[in-house]
Amino acid sequence: xxxxxxxxxxxxxxxxxxxxxxxxxxxxxxxxxxxxxxxxxxxxxxxxxxxxxxxxxxxxxxxxxxxxxxxxxxxxxxxxxxxxxxxxxxxxxxxxxxxxxxxxxxxx
Amino acid sequence: xxxxxxxxxxxxxxxxxxxxxxxxxxxxxxxxxxxxxxxxxxxxxxxxxxxxxxxxxxxxxxxxxxxxxxxxxxxxxxxxxxxxxxxxxxxxxxxxxxxxxxxxxxxxxxxxxxxxxx
Numbered sequence: 001x002x003x004x005x006x007x008x009x010x011x012x013x014x015x016x017x018x019x020x021x022x023x024x025x026x027x028x029x030x031x032x033x034x035x036x037x038x039x040x041x042x043x044x045x046x047x048x049x050x051x052x053x054x055x056x057x058x059x060x061x062x063x064x065x066x067x068x069x070x071x072x073x074x075x076x077x078x079x080x081x082x083x084x085x086x087x088x089x090x091x092x093x094x095x096x097x098x099x100x101x102x103x104x105x106x107x108x
Numbered sequence: 109x110x111x112x113x114x115x116x117x118x119x120x121x122x123x124x125x126x127x128x129x130x131x132x133x134x135x136x137x138x139x140x141x142x143x144x145x146x147x148x149x150x151x152x153x154x155x156x157x158x159x160x161x162x163x164x165x166x167x168x169x170x171x172x173x174x175x176x177x178x179x180x181x182x183x184x185x186x187x188x189x190x191x192x193x194x195x196x197x198x199x200x201x202x203x204x205x206x207x208x209x210x211x212x213x214x215x216x217x218x219x220x221x222x223x224x225x226x
Binding site: 056 | 143145152153154155158167169170203207208209210211212213214215216217218219
């Protein structure tokens with residue numbers, strides 16, 4: 001099983017700041033099969049990024065993804081108030097599909 | 109518009125059973141792998157099961173293998189999750205998602221809450 005470890009567990013930032021979230025895999029993940037989701041309280045996860053760096057429909061361009069192999073990053077260039085949420089990475093190329101434990105992005 | 113609507117959750121005693129349903133619309137259901145993903149209270153996401161477009165290929169997390177069964181009815185655009193021998197640790201919101209292995213999970217339902225408690 002591919003274990004995804006996200007860091008930090010919690011990130012405290014202010015609107016307008018830049019956020020950098022990390023996802024490290026226990027073994028190599030094809031960049032085609034790495035995704036990021038955003039989840040707000042009481043809501044289902046919402047797809048942000050697929051294929052490591054492709055923004056899903058309707059995702060603002062302040063969100064970007066990068067990485068390869070075992071190290072992947074989600075960057076939010078300038079935080080908006082609606083960006084404070086929990087973010088999960090997911091690999092879906094190797095069975096079982098696995099998620100990271102999440103990074104909580106909170107407002108400072 | 110793609111829509112996924114889960115139903116069938118509720119309160120059940122340990123050892124009991126429930127069947128969840130996920131009704132899909134807005135896309136060609138029979139062309140897509142589907143998944144069930146759960147989230148225990150205050151915890152992260154765990155993919156518990158998946159089923160291929162024709163229904164012949166299925167997969168399960170080790171935590172539910174032998175107790176849960178996934179199926180689909182392409183004539184009704186619905187995927188099911190039969191959950192038997194339920195345990196307290198199965199308490200979670202269960203989400204249905206379009207996609208699975210090597211297919212991005214791009215749409216998710218709003219979830220249905222399963223509570224296992226005496």
